[in-house]
Amino acid sequence: xxxxxxVLQEIGALDAAELTRWIDSGWVRPEGEHGQWLxxxxxxxxxxxxxxxxxxxxxxxxxVPVVLSLVDQLYxxxxxxxxxxxxxxxxxxATRQAIATALRAQGEPGEG
Amino acid sequence: xxxxxPYAILGVKREASQDEIRRAYxxxxxxxHPDLNPGNKEAEARFKTISGANDLLSDPEKRxxxxxxxIDATGAERPEHAAYRRYAEGAGGAKYHQESGVSxxxxxxxxxxxxxxxxxxxxxxxxxxxxxxQTIRLRGADRAFALxxxxxxxxxxxxxxxxxxxxxxxxxxxPAGFADGQILRLKGQGDPGLGGGPPGxxxxxxxxxxxxxxxxxxxxxxxxxPVTLAEAVxxxxxxxxxxxxxxxxxxxxxxxxxxxxxxxxxGIAPVSGAAGNQYVTLKIxxxxxxxxxxxxxFLAEWAPxxxxxxxxxxxxx
Numbered sequence: 001x002x003x004x005x006x007v008l009q010e011i012g013a014l015d016a017a018e019l020t021r022w023i024d025s026g027w028v029r030p031e032g033e034h035g036q037w038l039x040x041x042x043x044x045x046x047x048x049x050x051x052x053x054x055x056x057x058x059x060x061x062x063x064v065p066v067v068l069s070l071v072d073q074l075y076x077x078x079x080x081x082x083x084x085x086x087x088x089x090x091x092x093x094a095t096r097q098a099i100a101t102a103l104r105a106q107g108e109p110g111e112g
Numbered sequence: 113x114x115x116x117x118p119y120a121i122l123g124v125k126r127e128a129s130q131d132e133i134r135r136a137y138x139x140x141x142x143x144x145h146p147d148l149n150p151g152n153k154e155a156e157a158r159f160k161t162i163s164g165a166n167d168l169l170s171d172p173e174k175r176x177x178x179x180x181x182x183i184d185a186t187g188a189e190r191p192e193h194a195a196y197r198r199y200a201e202g203a204g205g206a207k208y209h210q211e212s213g214v215s216x217x218x219x220x221x222x223x224x225x226x227x228x229x230x231x232x233x234x235x236x237x238x239x240x241x242x243x244x245x246q247t248i249r250l251r252g253a254d255r256a257f258a259l260x261x262x263x264x265x266x267x268x269x270x271x272x273x274x275x276x277x278x279x280x281x282x283x284x285x286x287p288a289g290f291a292d293g294q295i296l297r298l299k300g301q302g303d304p305g306l307g308g309g310p311p312g313x314x315x316x317x318x319x320x321x322x323x324x325x326x327x328x329x330x331x332x333x334x335x336x337x338p339v340t341l342a343e344a345v346x347x348x349x350x351x352x353x354x355x356x357x358x359x360x361x362x363x364x365x366x367x368x369x370x371x372x373x374x375x376x377x378x379g380i381a382p383v384s385g386a387a388g389n390q391y392v393t394l395k396i397x398x399x400x401x402x403x404x405x406x407x408x409x410f411l412a413e414w415a416p417x418x419x420x421x422x423x424x425x426x427x428x429x
Contacts, residue, residue: 029207031257044198056138069368071147071200076206076208079201
């Protein structure tokens with residue numbers, strides 16, 4: 001957990017006003033409250049991602065929330081799917097085989 | 113792979129302008145950015161190569177050195193930053209999912225649907241393995257939160273409300289003497305369990321903000337207290353702030369700047385164990401009095417008749 005100043009120092013090329021604007025817009029959600037924000041590793045990585053999206057990929061301010069929302073949904077689903085895969089992996093071999101067979105029967109596209 | 117021609121990687125001619133290079137990089141980066149392609153190893157590898165080529169060619173100086181053959185393409189590998197995808201799928205990333213338009217409940221439906229179907233089917237699949245057909249009960253995941261409390265709240269104990277999403281909050285009791293960085297566990301306040309499993313716990317990392325007067329060491333409180341020259345020389349009763357209000361303290365006659373006085377039991381009173389003390393370090397402050405002519409005149413007359421060198425043995429004369 002690090003403070004806003006430490007994030008700015010670690011990342012560079014970003015000022016407090018801009019990062020605060022991102023927090024106010026809900027793009028980044030550190031813990032704590034105004035003036036005492038605390039950033040986790042996931043928040044810092046997200047700040048880096050937003051910088052890359054805006055500066056390197058040249059996506060404008062109005063499009064960033066759309067991208068972030070889709071990214072969040074993607075990772076949310078991947079997280080749920082990961083949990084599901086974990087649960088399946090913990091099953092006996094026969095059960096996993098049965099699930100694989102059932103998936104194919106559902107008309108999963110498979111390869112291609 | 114890093115030795116490949118960076119011009120070929122970005123698909124630009126050797127005489128391409130910086131602008132053309134930037135456009136070519138952006139186009140490829142949008143397609144292959146690994147945080148936008150989680151789990152796609154090929155995209156990740158491609159992006160690394162593309163970024164390396166861009167780092168080299170986007171810097172005119174490095175590009176010129178590369179063109180002259182002074183450095184090879186490996187000189188351009190960028191430092192590895194912790195990628196967003198490494199965290200986003202973990203528990204910490206969940207907070208970015210909650211308000212993204214798909215609610216937890218809807219997602220929960222994917223699992224609810226799964227278990228409903230499984231229960232309805234009755235018997236297990238033909239293999240007859242030991243796990244066949246049984247309903248999965250899973251304990252819910254723990255949820256991690258952070259909470260910042262002010263110094264006095266942590267010292268005296270406090271009740272706080274932690275709001276982590278619109279309409280969702282937890283009431284948290286901070287016990288007296290809670291230290292910075294300690295973790296509170298609230299049983300059953302984490303994610304709901306699956307298939308009737310018990311819920312996870314909420315783990316709250318508590319941060320204690322510093323105080324402008326008080327400093328804490330264990331259960332003891334330290335404070336630096338300004339006193340006037342007269343109070344230091346003549347002694348007397350003064351008021352001292354403590355974490356539980358102002359108390360009166362006697363300054364002994366002839367107290368030096370830096371002298372430490374103890375207020376017994378005025379430190380932190382933890383839930384169990386003895387209370388700490390407050391230690392008061394005196395600091396003589398002249399304030400407005402330093403411009404007082406009478407004091408200066410008195411000292412000018414008095415000092416030569418009372419020689420005293422507090423630095424004897426410290427400074428070579």
